Amino acid sequence: MARINQNYLKLPGSYLFSTIAKRVKAYEEAHPEAKIIRLGIGDVTQPIAPEVISSLHTAVDEMGKAETFRGYAPDLGYAFLREKIAKQDFQARGCDISPDEIFVSDGAKCDCGNIQEIFGLDNKIAVCDPVYPVYVDSNVMAGRTGAYDEASGRFEGVIYMPCTEENGFSPELPDEVPDLIYLCFPNNPTGAVISKDKLQAWVDYANEHDSVILYDAAYEAYITEENVPHSIYECKGAKDCAIEFRSFSKTAGFTGLRLGYTVIPKDLKTGGEELWPLWARRHGTKYNGAPYIVQRAGETVYSEKGRREITEQIKYYLENARIIREGLIAAGYQASGGVNAPYIWLKAPDNLTSWEFFDRLLDEANIVGTPGSGFGPHGEHYFRLTAFGSRENTIRAMERITKL
Amino acid sequence: MARINQNYLKLPGSYLFSTIAKRVKAYEEAHPEAKIIRLGIGDVTQPIAPEVISSLHTAVDEMGKAETFRGYAPDLGYAFLREKIAKQDFQARGCDISPDEIFVSDGAKCDCGNIQEIFGLDNKIAVCDPVYPVYVDSNVMAGRTGAYDEASGRFEGVIYMPCTEENGFSPELPDEVPDLIYLCFPNNPTGAVISKDKLQAWVDYANEHDSVILYDAAYEAYITEENVPHSIYECKGAKDCAIEFRSFSKTAGFTGLRLGYTVIPKDLKTGGEELWPLWARRHGTKYNGAPYIVQRAGETVYSEKGRREITEQIKYYLENARIIREGLIAAGYQASGGVNAPYIWLKAPDNLTSWEFFDRLLDEANIVGTPGSGFGPHGEHYFRLTAFGSRENTIRAMERITKL
Numbered sequence: 001m002a003r004i005n006q007n008y009l010k011l012p013g014s015y016l017f018s019t020i021a022k023r024v025k026a027y028e029e030a031h032p033e034a035k036i037i038r039l040g041i042g043d044v045t046q047p048i049a050p051e052v053i054s055s056l057h058t059a060v061d062e063m064g065k066a067e068t069f070r071g072y073a074p075d076l077g078y079a080f081l082r083e084k085i086a087k088q089d090f091q092a093r094g095c096d097i098s099p100d101e102i103f104v105s106d107g108a109k110c111d112c113g114n115i116q117e118i119f120g121l122d123n124k125i126a127v128c129d130p131v132y133p134v135y136v137d138s139n140v141m142a143g144r145t146g147a148y149d150e151a152s153g154r155f156e157g158v159i160y161m162p163c164t165e166e167n168g169f170s171p172e173l174p175d176e177v178p179d180l181i182y183l184c185f186p187n188n189p190t191g192a193v194i195s196k197d198k199l200q201a202w203v204d205y206a207n208e209h210d211s212v213i214l215y216d217a218a219y220e221a222y223i224t225e226e227n228v229p230h231s232i233y234e235c236k237g238a239k240d241c242a243i244e245f246r247s248f249s250k251t252a253g254f255t256g257l258r259l260g261y262t263v264i265p266k267d268l269k270t271g272g273e274e275l276w277p278l279w280a281r282r283h284g285t286k287y288n289g290a291p292y293i294v295q296r297a298g299e300t301v302y303s304e305k306g307r308r309e310i311t312e313q314i315k316y317y318l319e320n321a322r323i324i325r326e327g328l329i330a331a332g333y334q335a336s337g338g339v340n341a342p343y344i345w346l347k348a349p350d351n352l353t354s355w356e357f358f359d360r361l362l363d364e365a366n367i368v369g370t371p372g373s374g375f376g377p378h379g380e381h382y383f384r385l386t387a388f389g390s391r392e393n394t395i396r397a398m399e400r401i402t403k404l
Numbered sequence: 405m406a407r408i409n410q411n412y413l414k415l416p417g418s419y420l421f422s423t424i425a426k427r428v429k430a431y432e433e434a435h436p437e438a439k440i441i442r443l444g445i446g447d448v449t450q451p452i453a454p455e456v457i458s459s460l461h462t463a464v465d466e467m468g469k470a471e472t473f474r475g476y477a478p479d480l481g482y483a484f485l486r487e488k489i490a491k492q493d494f495q496a497r498g499c500d501i502s503p504d505e506i507f508v509s510d511g512a513k514c515d516c517g518n519i520q521e522i523f524g525l526d527n528k529i530a531v532c533d534p535v536y537p538v539y540v541d542s543n544v545m546a547g548r549t550g551a552y553d554e555a556s557g558r559f560e561g562v563i564y565m566p567c568t569e570e571n572g573f574s575p576e577l578p579d580e581v582p583d584l585i586y587l588c589f590p591n592n593p594t595g596a597v598i599s600k601d602k603l604q605a606w607v608d609y610a611n612e613h614d615s616v617i618l619y620d621a622a623y624e625a626y627i628t629e630e631n632v633p634h635s636i637y638e639c640k641g642a643k644d645c646a647i648e649f650r651s652f653s654k655t656a657g658f659t660g661l662r663l664g665y666t667v668i669p670k671d672l673k674t675g676g677e678e679l680w681p682l683w684a685r686r687h688g689t690k691y692n693g694a695p696y697i698v699q700r701a702g703e704t705v706y707s708e709k710g711r712r713e714i715t716e717q718i719k720y721y722l723e724n725a726r727i728i729r730e731g732l733i734a735a736g737y738q739a740s741g742g743v744n745a746p747y748i749w750l751k752a753p754d755n756l757t758s759w760e761f762f763d764r765l766l767d768e769a770n771i772v773g774t775p776g777s778g779f780g781p782h783g784e785h786y787f788r789l790t791a792f793g794s795r796e797n798t799i800r801a802m803e804r805i806t807k808l
Contacts, residue, residue: 001613002527004522004674041476043475044475045475048473053468060457063457064451066794069450069452106662109692110692113690113691120407141685253475255476256476258692258695280418285419286542288513292661
């Protein structure tokens with residue numbers, strides 16, 4: 001008799017953003033007249049940049065002619081894209097990453113979710129609390145955790161690293177040594193960043209204890225301040241302990257196009273075993289590459305004109321972030337983030353729980369945000385708003401919140 | 405200390421097609437003058453159909469305008485595509501499959517590789533021998549098998565179901581009852597099909613023993629003969645025991661565009677647990693949807709004009725298949741398949757092993773094929789050729805083989 005993976009039953013509900021989508025849909029059906037503004041899910045709203053659109057058209061035409069048609073992509077992704085990535089995202093910042101250490105994929109979510117497969121089930125993971133739910137959920141599904149404890153909102157066997165107002169939403173080095181450490185900076189959901197010194201301390205800690213850091217830098221393009229690392233490979237020794245994830249979703253508005261990549265240095269070993277060949281094996285066996293046309297679109301993001309256009313989009317979203325952040329503070333909210341990240345993290349008023357505030361905001365202001373508790377127990381009483389709306393909606397949303 | 409997933413070390417080499425690609429590359433570098441014809445990997449060569457190209461351009465333009473831009477796709481895929489699939493691929497054949505039972509993805513390879521995750525590690529799998537390597541490899545990686553035995557070419561703990569000339573390359577019901585049964589018809593690599601009666605016997609067997617059938621119908625569009633089922637849901641009771649995988653790769657030449665889908669009936673339970681919510685949870689947590697533009701391209705495959713164009717392409721490849729099959733038989737080879745499938749399965753001459761014949765064919769005729777032993781121990785001494793080349797190359801390849 002076939003038996004299901006019982007670990008799935010440990011998960012308390014559906015994936016956070018699926019739950020929100022269902023709840024909003026139900027509200028909309030009950031209130032068809034409501035003009036809902038969505039600042040919840042981190043989905044962009046600006047169209048794909050003109051230069052990228054133009055390269056997509058060119059690539060589509062290539063697919064329509066026998067001489068230029070492309071079938072299966074090379075295992076790691078097209079060299080034309082990996083070379084640009086290595087040069088502009090890493091070598092230009094003094095990080096010694098080569099094109100062969102880059103695995104192109106259809107997005108950081110898949111890579112962050114799948115990376116745990118190359119590690120044994122006996123590894124203990126550490127995560128920031130609160131944090132993007134994919135890290136914990138994918139490990140629960142694999143069986144790397146114990147049961148969910150309703151009271152604490154935690155899974156047994158996971159090291160939760162509280163990110164609080166007190167520590168500036170940047171976790172302390174844990175007493176219990178984890179095997180795998182998930183870090184995400186600029187952070188989702190808090191919008192906090194980590195200084196280069198502090199990240200170096202994490203790299204040193206990982207190298208000292210033979211831990212592996214899984215570094216999610218999906219929001220790197222939003223960094224505006226000095227001394228904030230764009231890549232973990234800016235730290236000494238990171239090639240011996242860290243894997244990095246990147247995404248085109250927020251950098252170039254590719255949430256609906258799907259493109260990302262993972263960096264696994266060839267030197268990276270754990271227990272004497274190289275990780276690069278394991279991920280290569282997984283990539284080759286269970287994945288078949290991002291579409292050629294999307295890889296060409298990704299290449300264009302690195303062209304001079306493409307770069308200029310996406311920089312404008314990022315500035316646009318960062319201006320939204322400023323409007324939200326300053327608007328919230330002016331309205332008496334406690335709010336942070338939004339300076340080096342598209343996310344603003346605020347405390348729910350009147351000691352409301354995150355979901356109570358979600359309901360109030362949806363009901364009284366027709367605004368969708370994301371309950372902080374969905375990101376972990378230390379997210380309770382907090383709330384995430386995103387800067388990915390249109391300027392008009394962002395301003396309107398702040399007017400409504402101010403009136404509340 | 406981080407520890408790797410030791411199961412990966414059980415795999416004897418790199419993924420079959422990665423190995424072949426490396427070997428061909430080495431040969432090309434040593435013989436730059438050689439005019440190599442590739443009939444190895446199952447990659448198409450005909451360009452994307454004009455109607456599909458046109459819909460891609462339209463969708464790309466939508467992505468470039470704020471009013472029509474699309475970000476994250478719905479979890480299961482866009483309804484416009486799932487509705488067409490349900491109607492034309494299933495309801496039109498009398499299969500009661502609804503759009504909500506269809507999960508759109510970036511290809512059957514990923515889905516076939518990932519599906520095992522929703523089942524416990526204690527399930528015993530059965531596979532055809534020879535077969536598409538993803539089924540076994542993904543289960544090895546997950547730890548659902550024992551060690552690899554060099555002598556037999558088998559993994560411990562897997563039920564191998566021999567597909568031989570004697571049984572028409574269609575396996576017998578196994579004595580030991582498997583929990584999960586992988587079936588692929590039309591078959592990769594043998595090109596064999598299964599009759600409706602015989603598939604019904606498998607469905608009855610699975611229902612009797614509470615096994616789940618994982619049915620890969622990626623080559624369904626190549627079926628030309630009557631009484632060959634296009635979907636397992638043509639069999640009575642299949643909705644209680646079967647998951648089906650489909651691909652646009654070979655149907656519409658999407659190997660470089662990436663689109664496929666998985667059908668999980670809502671009724672499907674094992675041990676009292678529904679499978680649909682588990683796959684929905686996996687899909688929502690570890691995947692982020694196929695690109696909007698590619699889903700629109702997929703929709704166009706179901707339009708009248710799109711359907712007509714891709715039917716012509718399939719006919720083209722099937723004519724290649726006929727040329728290869730008849731050419732091989734005329735040249736004295738023992739060959740089968742190629743009537744309801746794009747694959748021709750032949751026996752290596754002179755009692756050569758599959759890899760010896762691979763080398764001879766590459767060296768003496770500059771033709772790349774796929775060694776049958778790469779698909780399982782019963783594939784030894786066999787060889788796979790694909791019909792996905794151009795007509796010109798196919799004819800030239802047959803001339804070279806005839807001369808050998």
